[in-house]
Amino acid sequence: MCGRFDTSQLTWQELFEALSVFLDVKTSPQNLQPDADVRPTTDQWLARIEDGAFTLAKARWGLVPHWRAGKPLKDTAKGADDGFKLTTFNCRVENFLPGAKRSAVFADAFAKRRCLVPASAWYEWTGPKDHRVKHRFQRSDGSPIWFAGLWDRCVAADVGEFDSFTILTAPSSGGLAAYHDRAPLCLEPEDWTAWLSKDPPSQAFLTNIRPDRFEARS
Secondary structure (H helix, E strand, C coil): CCCCEECCCCCHHHHHHHHHCCCCECCCCCCCCCCCCECCCCEEEEEEEECCEEEEEEEEECCCCHHHCCCCCCCCCCCCCCCCCCCCCEEEHHHHCCCCCCCCCCHHHHHHCEEEEEECEEEEEECCHHHCEEEEEEECCCCCEEEEEEEEEEEECCCEEEEEEEEEEEECCHHHHHCCCEEECECCHHHHHHHHCCCCCCHHHHCCCCHHHEEEEC
16 A cells, blocks of 8 residues: 655656656746655645646645535534545545446546656555554665556535545565555656556556566665
């Protein structure tokens, strides 16, 4: 899974240079305000294609589907229980494998709104609850990680219009499997065309974790 990640080593120039090799970037330079402990429900940067060019935008980590429009994001009062309760910061790739019954929360975003989520690293924890050990996973070559993401736009009764996103995860493999049974789907630039198109990616694409790209630090 991917429940925390790190953006502390990302720079605007680094992201711009990586994305602009693929397509023009129409977003003006931004202050990224790196964060070493990114948590669900916070606003984070993502890259998506709009009008044939990359746009970088901030969105809430934890996807809220567009069809929930008009309902509140947070409970309107103590005990009301009318806010958004689903845990959607991760989305299992199994939702989109051949023959799978697709989750209504993610189906439309998968078909129409895929994105890239940049990061420096992600975290996993091992060990008993009273002695958890934190492990940091980064690319061995030091370059940015690009998570496969889905995004959506919703108009909530309490916060108005906002964008949100989720990070895809797949069954873990190789050295990563020693830390967790799931891992984020991380893309190389050569994967971006297949991911950012509206064509369904293959099962091999969605389950290709390639753990040899990463190193763990505790």
